[in-house]
Amino acid sequence: MTNTTAMYQQFICAVLETVINKALALSLNGSKGLQSINQKCLVVYLSELGFPLSLMICEDKVLVTSLNEHPDCVINTSIKTLLALKQDMQITELIKQDKLDISGDLKVAQQFAQFFEKLDIDWQTELAKHIGDIPTFKLTQLGKKLSRKLNFAAKQIEADSTEWLVHEKRLVVSNSEVSSFNLQVSDLDVRTEALTQKLTRITQLINNAKDICE
Amino acid sequence: MSAHDQDHQDNSTHFGYQTVDKNEKESKVASVFHSVAAQYDVMNDLMSFGIHRLWKRFTIDASGIRPGNKVLDLAGGTGDLTAKFSQLVGKDGQVVLADINSSMLNVGRDKLRDRGLVQNIDYVQANAQHLPFEDNTFDVITIAFGLRNVTDKDEALRSMYRVLKPGGRLLVLEFSKPEQELLTKAYDFYSFNILPKMGELVAKDGDSYQYLAESIRMHPNQETLKEMMETAGFEQTTFKNLTGGIVALHKGYKF
Numbered sequence: 517m518t519n520t521t522a523m524y525q526q527f528i529c530a531v532l533e534t535v536i537n538k539a540l541a542l543s544l545n546g547s548k549g550l551q552s553i554n555q556k557c558l559v560v561y562l563s564e565l566g567f568p569l570s571l572m573i574c575e576d577k578v579l580v581t582s583l584n585e586h587p588d589c590v591i592n593t594s595i596k597t598l599l600a601l602k603q604d605m606q607i608t609e610l611i612k613q614d615k616l617d618i619s620g621d622l623k624v625a626q627q628f629a630q631f632f633e634k635l636d637i638d639w640q641t642e643l644a645k646h647i648g649d650i651p652t653f654k655l656t657q658l659g660k661k662l663s664r665k666l667n668f669a670a671k672q673i674e675a676d677s678t679e680w681l682v683h684e685k686r687l688v689v690s691n692s693e694v695s696s697f698n699l700q701v702s703d704l705d706v707r708t709e710a711l712t713q714k715l716t717r718i719t720q721l722i723n724n725a726k727d728i729c730e
Numbered sequence: 731m732s733a734h735d736q737d738h739q740d741n742s743t744h745f746g747y748q749t750v751d752k753n754e755k756e757s758k759v760a761s762v763f764h765s766v767a768a769q770y771d772v773m774n775d776l777m778s779f780g781i782h783r784l785w786k787r788f789t790i791d792a793s794g795i796r797p798g799n800k801v802l803d804l805a806g807g808t809g810d811l812t813a814k815f816s817q818l819v820g821k822d823g824q825v826v827l828a829d830i831n832s833s834m835l836n837v838g839r840d841k842l843r844d845r846g847l848v849q850n851i852d853y854v855q856a857n858a859q860h861l862p863f864e865d866n867t868f869d870v871i872t873i874a875f876g877l878r879n880v881t882d883k884d885e886a887l888r889s890m891y892r893v894l895k896p897g898g899r900l901l902v903l904e905f906s907k908p909e910q911e912l913l914t915k916a917y918d919f920y921s922f923n924i925l926p927k928m929g930e931l932v933a934k935d936g937d938s939y940q941y942l943a944e945s946i947r948m949h950p951n952q953e954t955l956k957e958m959m960e961t962a963g964f965e966q967t968t969f970k971n972l973t974g975g976i977v978a979l980h981k982g983y984k985f
Binding site: 582586 | 795
């Protein structure tokens with residue numbers, strides 16, 4: 517491990533620890549549920565990072581370190597898979613696909629996952645504490661309006677670009693055209709098969725006639 | 731060398747660039763830390779641009795600490811390492827924050843208590859050369875930015891070795907010698923021109939920060955400290971340079 521890697525590693529851990537504990541402090545559910553995993557340690561090896569992330573619960577705080585000695589549960593995975601891990605039913609499937617490797621107490625991993633899912637922050641209340649109720653209301657309304665407009669614009673751009681690519685420039689074929697082409701290919705396949713059978717029968721008849729003449 | 735010179739050399743040590751009597755160094759170092767204690771954390775953040783927090787986190791990661799361990803945070807000052815260790819060892823473990831300087835210990839104790847860290851921390855005013863603990867007491871001993879202020883480093887290392895349990899480890903986080911010449915020059919300029927001014931402005935004490943810069947230069951380099959640890963009895967001794975060698979973390983085991 518080089519100097520820079522060591523410091524980068526510590527920086528990531530420090531930032532994660534601050535973010536998680538800040539989110540925990542702001543969460544409407546508080547530190548509920550942490551008692552059951554107090555002093556439990558979950559070590560996560562993310563393929564993107566290349567070093568262990570150790571999450572340990574200490575009373576109402578989460579400590580993030582690179583300590584990987586004597587963990588209760590170890591997970592080897594990637595960030596993408598970790599996000600998919602939210603759904604319990606997917607765990608077996610992800611393990612089968614070699615995208616997830618869990619060793620140790622699976623219950624600890626699930627309790628950590630539940631804890632992160634339960635984080636619920638009322639952003640409006642938090643923002644209002646800093647800038648006041650009316651600006652927060654105005655800002656929220658503006659945010660919603662912007663979000664609606666952006667969604668509409670995104671849909672409009674998608675529709676317009678589809679129109680341009682499919683109909684005007686004909687650079688891309690539409691779904692119905694692909695289906696129609698597939699049908700035509702199937703039809704041609706059936707007709708070719710029938711023709712092959714006809715030809716086989718004719719060949720047989722010719723061969724039979726030749727045998728009779730001889 | 732005459733007997734008198736030999737005797738004089740044995741009884742003298744460095745206080746920054748000055749050569750002082752061994753008995754005198756302790757009180758001089760004490761006055762430095764009494765003076766800076768209140769502003770210690772702020773100055774650490776300012777002087778290191780906050781990087782000291784990453785160095786300390788690295789030390790904790792290298793400690794291999796686990797719940798139930800007994801830790802001695804020697805020269806623990808304002809308790810940055812103690813705070814983390816206290817959480818990591820849990821209620822079955824114990825952390826002793828020891829410092830020779832009462833002002834530093836008071837600041838550390840107040841800070842930790844304000845953060846609600848009370849259940850597994852003990853505070854001891856102790857001299858690193860004569861640790862007031864039984865043999866084989868601790869699983870981990872750390873001394874962060876403290877060893878260079880100790881009058882007799884060899885004696886302190888022997889004392890730490892004595893109170894460490896077999897299988898236990900010592901971690902020494904200390905300023906060291908930068909690996910690159912260019913970095914050394916930049917670091918020297920910063921230490922002797924900017925640092926004392928910063929100390930004057932924030933802590934109203936430029937002399938203490940002049941001593942800090944000088945004491946870093948007088949501290950043994952990476953290899954020498956490693957040898958000193960081995961002489962004291964530590965095994966599997968290694969060191970890791972951080973931030974280009976400005977700081978090094980030495981680690982040694984007692985078996």
